[in-house]
Amino acid sequence: MRRTHLYSALTAALALTACATGGSTSGGSENRMSFFVTSTNMGKGADLGGLAGADKHCQALAASVGAGSGTWRAYLSTTGAQPVNARDRIGEGSWINARGLTIANNLEELHGDNRLGKVTALTEKGEEVKGRGETPNQHDILTGSSPDGKAVPGDKDTTCKNWTSSGEGSAIVGHSDRMGLDQSAPAKSWNSSHATRGCSIEALNATGGNGYFYCFAVKR
Numbered sequence: 642m643r644r645t646h647l648y649s650a651l652t653a654a655l656a657l658t659a660c661a662t663g664g665s666t667s668g669g670s671e672n673r674m675s676f677f678v679t680s681t682n683m684g685k686g687a688d689l690g691g692l693a694g695a696d697k698h699c700q701a702l703a704a705s706v707g708a709g710s711g712t713w714r715a716y717l718s719t720t721g722a723q724p725v726n727a728r729d730r731i732g733e734g735s736w737i738n739a740r741g742l743t744i745a746n747n748l749e750e751l752h753g754d755n756r757l758g759k760v761t762a763l764t765e766k767g768e769e770v771k772g773r774g775e776t777p778n779q780h781d782i783l784t785g786s787s788p789d790g791k792a793v794p795g796d797k798d799t800t801c802k803n804w805t806s807s808g809e810g811s812a813i814v815g816h817s818d819r820m821g822l823d824q825s826a827p828a829k830s831w832n833s834s835h836a837t838r839g840c841s842i843e844a845l846n847a848t849g850g851n852g853y854f855y856c857f858a859v860k861r
Contacts, residue, residue: 672708675858676736676744678782678817680764682852687783687801687812687840689854692717692725695804699856702765706739708858716832716855718785718792719803727832728752728790731857739767752790757831759818762855770853772818781814781837781850788826788833801840810840814850 679702689695695715703709714732719725734747744761745751759772762782772780785800786792793799793813801812813833821828828834832855838844845852 671710672703672706672739673737673741674703674706674708674739674765675711676738677702677765677856678762678770679853679856680766680768682842684842686807686842686845686852687804687810687837688807689715689717689783689804691804692719692730695854703856703858706765708765711858712860713856714859716784716786716790716857717800717804718787718790719800720785720792720794720798721803724792724794726791727784727786730859732859736857739763739765748790752788752832755831757817757819759820762817762831765856770817772816773820773849777846777851778849779851779853780816780818780820781834781845781848781853782817782831783812783845783850783852783854784815784832785813786815786832787813788830790832799836801837806840807842808840811836811838812840813837814848817853 683689683698695717699713699715703713714730716727716731718727728748734745735743736745737743738761742761744757745755770779798810799813801810813836815830815832816834819829838847
């Protein structure tokens with residue numbers, strides 16, 4: 642009888658441990674996520690404090706859900722004399738969302754036949770981003786990039802002055818839900834759909850955005 646009670650107590654303790662560690666009793670509870678859409682904006686429209694400020698935001702949000710041990714980078718391009726390509730900032734892959742699904746195995750797949758969409762382009766909290774048909778629509782994700790993940794050439798502002806403007810300017814955005822006004826490639830692009838009407842939060846809201854961007858783990 643005493644042995645039965647001891648066994649029951651041990652089983653209960655293991656069950657409690659499993660709940661505390663996300664269902665595992667054989668290791669740590671580190672979050673394996675390596676990709677997410679920011680769940681919050683930075684409060685100044687498309688002024689993200691440049692790439693450094695955006696990277697810091699990615700790192701902080703990752704840390705808030707137990708995934709901050711790696712190096713995180715924002716998927717953003719910049720233009721000018723020394724342009725930066727978003728694709729060159731995020732490592733080689735693979736990348737896993739908050740629910741454990743691999744959204745792409747490498748850069749070629751990410752910029753080709755990836756698994757991003759409404760139910761897979763999740764925030765660090767594992768939540769879906771409100772998209773087309775929902776109120777408010779927030780599927781516009783800041784990238785400043787061409788479909789292949791590179792800075793857009795030319796003199797036209799496509800990055801809200803390299804992510805330092807919350808007023809004049811414009812930025813290229815993608816659609817996290819891969820849905821738009823029609824079935825064209827830009828409308829269904831996750832990273833290069835259209836330009837914003839401006840760089841303020843009000844201008845971003847006007848076309849279906851809220852100042853969100855993609856974050857990728859370079860190293861985990």
